[in-house]
Amino acid sequence: MEKALSKPSDLSFFQRFRRIFTPIAIVYLVLLFGQQAGLEPGRIIREIIDNPVIIIQQVITGLANAAIITIIAMGYTMVYGIVENINFAHSSVFMHGTFVALLTMSIFAQGATVVPLWVALFAFIPAMLYCGLLNGLVERYVYRSLRKSARIVALIAGLGTDFMLQNIGLKIGDLGLIPNIDRTATGVKFLRILGLQSASPKSFPAVQEFFAGPGVPINLLELIDKNATLRITAADVMVIATALIAVFTLNWFVRNTRSGKAMRAVAQNPAAAAMMGIDVDRIINLTYIIGGALAGAAAVMFGVYNGTTSSQIGSTTGLNSFTAAVLGGVGNLQGAALGAIFIGLLSSISDQFISSRWTTAWVFLTLVLVMIFKPTGLLGSEGGEKA
Amino acid sequence: MNKNLIALSAVAMLAAACAAPPTAAPTAPPAAAPTAAPAATKAPEPTKAPEPTKAAAPAPTAAPAATGPETIRVFSSLPLQGSSKSSSDQINNAITLAIASNSKDGVICDGKFKVDFVKLDDSTAAAGKWDAATEQANATKAVADKDAMAYIGTLNSGAAKVSIPILNSVKMAMISPANTNVGLTKPFDAGEPDKYYPNGVRNYMRVVPSDDLQGAFNAQWSKGLGAKKVYVLDDTELYGKGVADVYEKVAKEIGLEVTGRTGIDGKAKDYKALATKIKGLNPDLIYYGGITDNNAGQLLKDIRGAGIKATFMGPDGIAGPAFRDAAGKDIAEGVLATAGVVPKKLLPPEGQKFEDDFAKKYNLTPADFEIYAKYGYAAAQVTMAALGKVCAKDRDAVRAAMIGTKDLPTVVGKLSFDKNGDTTDTTMTAFIFKNGELVETEAKLAK
Numbered sequence: 001m002e003k004a005l006s007k008p009s010d011l012s013f014f015q016r017f018r019r020i021f022t023p024i025a026i027v028y029l030v031l032l033f034g035q036q037a038g039l040e041p042g043r044i045i046r047e048i049i050d051n052p053v054i055i056i057q058q059v060i061t062g063l064a065n066a067a068i069i070t071i072i073a074m075g076y077t078m079v080y081g082i083v084e085n086i087n088f089a090h091s092s093v094f095m096h097g098t099f100v101a102l103l104t105m106s107i108f109a110q111g112a113t114v115v116p117l118w119v120a121l122f123a124f125i126p127a128m129l130y131c132g133l134l135n136g137l138v139e140r141y142v143y144r145s146l147r148k149s150a151r152i153v154a155l156i157a158g159l160g161t162d163f164m165l166q167n168i169g170l171k172i173g174d175l176g177l178i179p180n181i182d183r184t185a186t187g188v189k190f191l192r193i194l195g196l197q198s199a200s201p202k203s204f205p206a207v208q209e210f211f212a213g214p215g216v217p218i219n220l221l222e223l224i225d226k227n228a229t230l231r232i233t234a235a236d237v238m239v240i241a242t243a244l245i246a247v248f249t250l251n252w253f254v255r256n257t258r259s260g261k262a263m264r265a266v267a268q269n270p271a272a273a274a275m276m277g278i279d280v281d282r283i284i285n286l287t288y289i290i291g292g293a294l295a296g297a298a299a300v301m302f303g304v305y306n307g308t309t310s311s312q313i314g315s316t317t318g319l320n321s322f323t324a325a326v327l328g329g330v331g332n333l334q335g336a337a338l339g340a341i342f343i344g345l346l347s348s349i350s351d352q353f354i355s356s357r358w359t360t361a362w363v364f365l366t367l368v369l370v371m372i373f374k375p376t377g378l379l380g381s382e383g384g385e386k387a
Numbered sequence: 388m389n390k391n392l393i394a395l396s397a398v399a400m401l402a403a404a405c406a407a408p409p410t411a412a413p414t415a416p417p418a419a420a421p422t423a424a425p426a427a428t429k430a431p432e433p434t435k436a437p438e439p440t441k442a443a444a445p446a447p448t449a450a451p452a453a454t455g456p457e458t459i460r461v462f463s464s465l466p467l468q469g470s471s472k473s474s475s476d477q478i479n480n481a482i483t484l485a486i487a488s489n490s491k492d493g494v495i496c497d498g499k500f501k502v503d504f505v506k507l508d509d510s511t512a513a514a515g516k517w518d519a520a521t522e523q524a525n526a527t528k529a530v531a532d533k534d535a536m537a538y539i540g541t542l543n544s545g546a547a548k549v550s551i552p553i554l555n556s557v558k559m560a561m562i563s564p565a566n567t568n569v570g571l572t573k574p575f576d577a578g579e580p581d582k583y584y585p586n587g588v589r590n591y592m593r594v595v596p597s598d599d600l601q602g603a604f605n606a607q608w609s610k611g612l613g614a615k616k617v618y619v620l621d622d623t624e625l626y627g628k629g630v631a632d633v634y635e636k637v638a639k640e641i642g643l644e645v646t647g648r649t650g651i652d653g654k655a656k657d658y659k660a661l662a663t664k665i666k667g668l669n670p671d672l673i674y675y676g677g678i679t680d681n682n683a684g685q686l687l688k689d690i691r692g693a694g695i696k697a698t699f700m701g702p703d704g705i706a707g708p709a710f711r712d713a714a715g716k717d718i719a720e721g722v723l724a725t726a727g728v729v730p731k732k733l734l735p736p737e738g739q740k741f742e743d744d745f746a747k748k749y750n751l752t753p754a755d756f757e758i759y760a761k762y763g764y765a766a767a768q769v770t771m772a773a774l775g776k777v778c779a780k781d782r783d784a785v786r787a788a789m790i791g792t793k794d795l796p797t798v799v800g801k802l803s804f805d806k807n808g809d810t811t812d813t814t815m816t817a818f819i820f821k822n823g824e825l826v827e828t829e830a831k832l833a834k
Binding site (some may be wrong): 054057058061062064166167170201202203233302305308311312313316320347349350351352355360 | 688
């Protein structure tokens with residue numbers, strides 16, 4: 001059926017009519033009802049002419065957000081590429097990572113609201129280790145025994161794990177106490193860093209900007225041109241740079257290392273890979289561990305860039321990342337990045353020119369439309385290259 | 388196959404993000420021995436003459452003196468998880484304290500009844516804030532419980548909208564220590580407030596003034612601060628949007644320029660793009676109508692991160708220590724908030740004493756004090772006075788006695804309700820975050 005549809009010569013008149021008519025109808029409906037949701041082309045064009053720089057500014061914001069989404073989305077898509085399973089616990093692993101990063105940075109901050117950059121960079125180590133280990137454990141004790149059972153069983157088990165981790169995250173908020181070595185007094189004083197209650201949002205210590213005091217977002221362009229209205233901060237640069245490094249390292253790893261090649265082999269045909277002497281269980285576990293470590297890296301970036309976390313942060317961020325993975329074609333690493341950039345840009349442009357009230361609606365409308373016309377996602381292809 | 392799986396996964400993912408298992412865990416206070424001596428309460432004179440046959444237990448063995456006091460249950464329904472947790476916990480503690488000090492070990496009416504206070508949770512762990520389905524379940528539970536005579540709650544106006552009609556069907560009194568949305572008691576949106584009272588009688592009252600007063604107060608204060616251009620945000624919830632609507636309307640009337648208005652998605656991970664947009668409009672003051680749980684801390688962080696130095700003001704939804712925790716002490720510095728509460732210096736002596744006792748009993752510093760704790764106490768005082776007056780298991784009589792409250796001395800001053808169930812005390816207090824503490828400040832109003 002799928003095959004037949006792809007050959008235009010086989011289409012009946014009605015099918016051909018539908019193919020042309022459906023997109024037109026959708027565009028018409030979007031323009032008709034879009035006005036309700038703030039899509040007013042006349043006003044938007046006027047605003048762009050009035051202040052063209054703002055588009056570049058929003059593109060930077062969108063790309064920085066896309067960077068974080070990409071790293072999480074790669075975790076979803078890698079696992080899917082190998083075992084064709086959506087790891088629902090991934091978003092909660094990411095949320096746990098933000099708490100590990102918060103605790104690490106707070107231990108170094110010792111009550112201060114600003115920490116030097118090296119503390120943020122150091123936080124990558126515990127966050128990535130913890131998340132990698134956690135995701136590896138989830139694979140070993142939740143998914144592995146379910147690998148041969150029906151797909152839906154693993155999905156539901158994953159959802160259950162997600163809820164469990166989310167509620168553990170809620171309890172992490174209760175810890176709240178970090179030993180604070182008070183140098184003036186004797187003994188160890190305890191410091192309350194996670195606020196009054198478990199579920200309220202927690203605040204990260206800010207990272208010292210390179211050129212200005214704490215809390216002053218530096219405009220890198222101002223260093224060159226005093227009158228620059230465009231604003232690029234050190235955090236923007238750091239987040240985008242980290243994402244690029246992660247994407248290229250992962251790509252290199254999957255293509256060139258022994259384990260990476262083994263991963264691709266398992267993705268193509270687990271049975272054949274096992275016959276070639278590849279330890280399939282180990283490779284699948286490794287995939288989860290790498291996916292988890294990526295979530296850990298994203299968690300630190302998230303903390304540095306956004307400065308807030310809570311036990312609910314996983315569901316929103318995870319939903320965005322999962323959407324990015326599906327939009328780009330689940331199982332495809334480049335697709336995840338493309339989907340993330342798409343979502344990041346769409347969100348920031350919509351916040352600027354349409355209305356932040358409707359941004360989420362626009363993002364998911366796009367997802368629905370892509371799924372209708374290209375169910376495999378933008379770069380996805382059934383049975384194509386994986387991982 | 389693949390396609391189906393992805394579609395299924397997307398649905399499941401959405402479900403995971405939106406739904407959550409209700410985690411309400413009602414905890415009843417330990418029952419005291421039923422040997423309590425008759426309590427010296429107010430003279431039991433029912434004002435609206437309830438049918439004694441309807442109230443008395445029909446069982447032939449119901450001899451109160453022999454079997455001990457009958458149970459009257461009072462429920463509270465508040466979000467016990469999320470940013471509002473500390474507010475709710477303090478309100479619950481205050482209610483417990485009020486019941487204890489207006490009875491003898493919970494026993495009222497010369498030993499006829501014993502008040503049992505049950506805390507319900509209307510939030511879920513996954514949402515981190517109140518949840519409509521959970522609130523509905525709580526109200527239904529109260530209606531089904533034949534011993535339940537009064538319902539103290541909710542914290543959020545949106546939740547009240549769910550439970551008022553349910554309780555109205557059995558004429559059970561509901562008293563809120565914190566709801567401020569106008570439409571709950573007065574005409575505001577289409578069909579309000581009558582659509583909440585299908586039974587025709589008013590069963591809902593609140594001990595804090597509504598947002599038509601608060602929004603106007605906020606707008607006049609903004610002008611008094613010298614602001615000329617304001618940007619208005621809301622969290623798209625009943626309460627937040629309501630107060631922001633009033634603010635926007637009044638601001639325009641008194642000559643402030645409203646440079647823009649939008650709602651934020653309380654679940655979004657950041658608001659940097661929105662902050663960039665606001666920066667381009669260059670307002671002197673940003674007003675946020677909403678609650679801390681809807682990511683207000685992140686919103687302010689991103690606004691400051693974009694280099695916007697405009698004053699940030701909000702209603703009682705952000706007036707609490709949770710906002711400081713969410714935004715961080717440095718970022719929260721200088722944020723202005725208001726609440727329909729009585730400032731400390733205008734409190735009656737028993738109110739000041741209550742604050743001191745409460746802080747001591749629960750080991751709170753002034754920085755941790757939630758503004759609505761004493762209103763929880765006052766709501767419980769109204770409930771206890773009515774229960775002591777009616778002395779019967781008659782929901783309608785209790786409701787009538789509560790809504791008919793006149794000049795009842797409470798910790799927040801003399802309390803009366805008008806015909807809509809609104810408190811007649813309309814005092815507003817202005818607050819500012821200073822060194823991580825929410826402190827009272829003088830508000831200069833301009834009309």
